[in-house]
Amino acid sequence: MRLLTGLQDADRALTEEAASRIPTGLGKALSAVEEAAESTKLWCGAAAAMAWLGGWRGRKAAAAGLGALVLAQLASNGLGKQLTDRPRPPEEWIPHDETADRPESSSFPSGHTTTAVAFTVAVAPTWPAAGALCAIPTAVVAVERVQSGAHYPSDVAAGAAIGLASAWLARRAPTLLLRLWL
Template sequence: MIKELQDLDHRLTRRAAERIPPAAGGLLSALEASAQHSKLWCGTALLLATAQGRRGRKAAAAGMAALAVAQLLSNAVCKQLADRPRPPRHWFAHDKVNDRPDSSSFPSGHTAAAVAFTAAIAPVAPLAGALCTLPAGLVAVERVHSGAHYPSDVLAGAVIGVISAGLVHGAARAVRGRLELLMHHGRVSVSGVCGRLL
C-alpha cells in the first residue's frame, strides 16, 4: 500500500512538471515570489486591517497568528523530523528546479502558511477568505510544478494549515470564554475587552 502511494505521488509530480504550459508556469512562479517570506499574506492582512475596521483587524490578527503557528509546525518541527529529499532534478525541464532550498521536502511550508492564513480569516471575513482560496491553491500547485515538493508534501502542508487555523480560533475562544467568566463575576469591568482583543 505504501509503495503504491509513493508511486502515485511520483507520477503526479512528473505530470505537474510536464503538463503545465510555460505561460502558466511563469504565472505560478510570479505568484510564488509574492508569497515568498509570506509577503502576499502580510500584505493581505495589512489591507484587511486598514480597510475593514474592527472585523478586518480581527481577521488579520487571526490570519497572521495561524500563519506563524503553521510555519513553526512545518519548518521547526516536521521538517526536522522528516528528512525527505526533494524530487529528482531530472524530472523537470525548467530552470526553476535549480532555485529550491536544501531543507526537507516534507511538508510544504509555503502551502501550510497559505492555507493557515486563508482558513483563519475565512470565519471572520468570509469574502476575503474566499478570495484568498485561489492564490493559496495556486501556491500549492506551484510548489509541485517547480520541483520543490511532492503532492504529499503539499497535502501535509495544507493539513498543518487547517490545524493551525483551528488552534488559533480555539485559543481565542478559550481566552474569550475566560474573560467573559471573569466579567460575569465582576473581576473584569472593561466593557467590550473581548471584542477588541479577539
C-alpha cells in the same frame, strides 16, 4: 509497506504530470505568485490591507490569519522539516529549469502551502469575501510547489493539513485558554 509504495508511485506520477503539463507562460505566472508568498510577504500584505480597509472585521480577520500563520510556520518549518529529511523530487522528473533555486531544507511538509492554507482558513470565518480572495493565491501556491519540482504532492497535502489544524487552533486558542484559566 504496500501503502507507502503506492504513495511514492502516486507522488512520482503526479509530480511528473504537473511539471510537464503546465505551459511555460502559466508556469511563470505561478512562480510569480509563489515568489510573492515567499517569507509570508503576500499574507502579511493581505493582513495589512484587511486591517486598513476592513474596519473591525478586517482587523479581526487579519489577526486570526497572522496568528494561524505563526502557528503554521512553527509546526511546519520549526518542527516538521526538522523531524524529517525528505529530499526534493529528483531533477530528472522535472522537464524545465525551475529546480535550480530549490531550497536545501527537507521537502516535507510544504511550508508555503502550510502558511497559505492557515492564513486563508483562519480569515474566512470572520470575512468570507477576503477568505475567498485569499483562496485563489493559496491554490496557486499549492499547485506551483509541485509544478516547479520543489515538493511532492504528499508534501503539499501534509502542508494543507497542518495549515487547517493551525487555523483551527488559532481561532479557538482564546476560548481554550479562557477555559483553562477559569
